[in-house]
Amino acid sequence: MKTLIIYSSYDGQTKKIAEFLAEKLTGEIEVRSIFDEFSLDADRIIIGASIRYGHFNPHLYKFIEKHTALLNRTSSAFFGVNLTARKANKNTPETNLYVRKFLARIAWQPTLGAVFAGALLYSRYSFFDKMMIKFIMKITGGETDTSKEIEYTDWQKVAEFAEKLNALN
Numbered sequence: 001m002k003t004l005i006i007y008s009s010y011d012g013q014t015k016k017i018a019e020f021l022a023e024k025l026t027g028e029i030e031v032r033s034i035f036d037e038f039s040l041d042a043d044r045i046i047i048g049a050s051i052r053y054g055h056f057n058p059h060l061y062k063f064i065e066k067h068t069a070l071l072n073r074t075s076s077a078f079f080g081v082n083l084t085a086r087k088a089n090k091n092t093p094e095t096n097l098y099v100r101k102f103l104a105r106i107a108w109q110p111t112l113g114a115v116f117a118g119a120l121l122y123s124r125y126s127f128f129d130k131m132m133i134k135f136i137m138k139i140t141g142g143e144t145d146t147s148k149e150i151e152y153t154d155w156q157k158v159a160e161f162a163e164k165l166n167a168l169n
């Protein structure tokens with residue numbers, strides 16, 4: 001059983017989640033950036049992607065459009081990563097607006113879906129991004145101290161997703 005995990009990540013958190021999943025999954029595992037060159041020959045395909053200013057990377061849509069038929073005939077899963085998902089009522093594919101809209105827009109129907117909270121890494125952001133994220137955190141009741149780095153990812157929830165993936169044929 002071969003599993004391919006493909007990630008679309010700006011600052012590395014989605015990649016980190018992909019690598020964590022890789023450790024928990026059974027069988028042969030390959031982890032690739034969506035920008036790499038790789039074969040899609042796998043028994044399970046998992047795609048994870050993060051949100052930046054309300055959007056997934058446009059390349060993600062292109063990739064999925066190109067491979068919809070193959071994805072739909074393979075056991076597959078999608079997980080979205082964003083900071084909105086740090087809130088308990090916004091952390092499922094049904095309740096997280098980014099993921100809900102994404103799944104409604106594409107023709108790929110993943111067998112499983114999940115949403116994970118990402119990380120707030122102020123020190124790595126440009127001045128503009130830092131100010132923007134600080135503002136968003138202020139209006140949504142999040143951390144505004146830009147000297148802090150907070151990982152909101154619930155690793156137990158990621159491990160539970162891995163268990164569900166392992167049960168996929």
Ligand SMILES: Cc1cc2nc3c(=O)[nH]c(=O)nc-3n(C[C@H](O)[C@H](O)[C@H](O)COP(=O)(O)O)c2cc1C
Nearest residue numbers: 009010011012013014050053054082083084118119
């Ligand atoms: C510039 C920037 C814009 C972001 N915009 C959003 C957003 O619109 N909504 C949201 O919920 N999270 C937003 N985030 C949070 C990211 O989705 C979160 O930090 C995630 O962990 C990033 O994953 P990555 O490192 O794999 O790209 C933003 C983060 C940055 C740095």
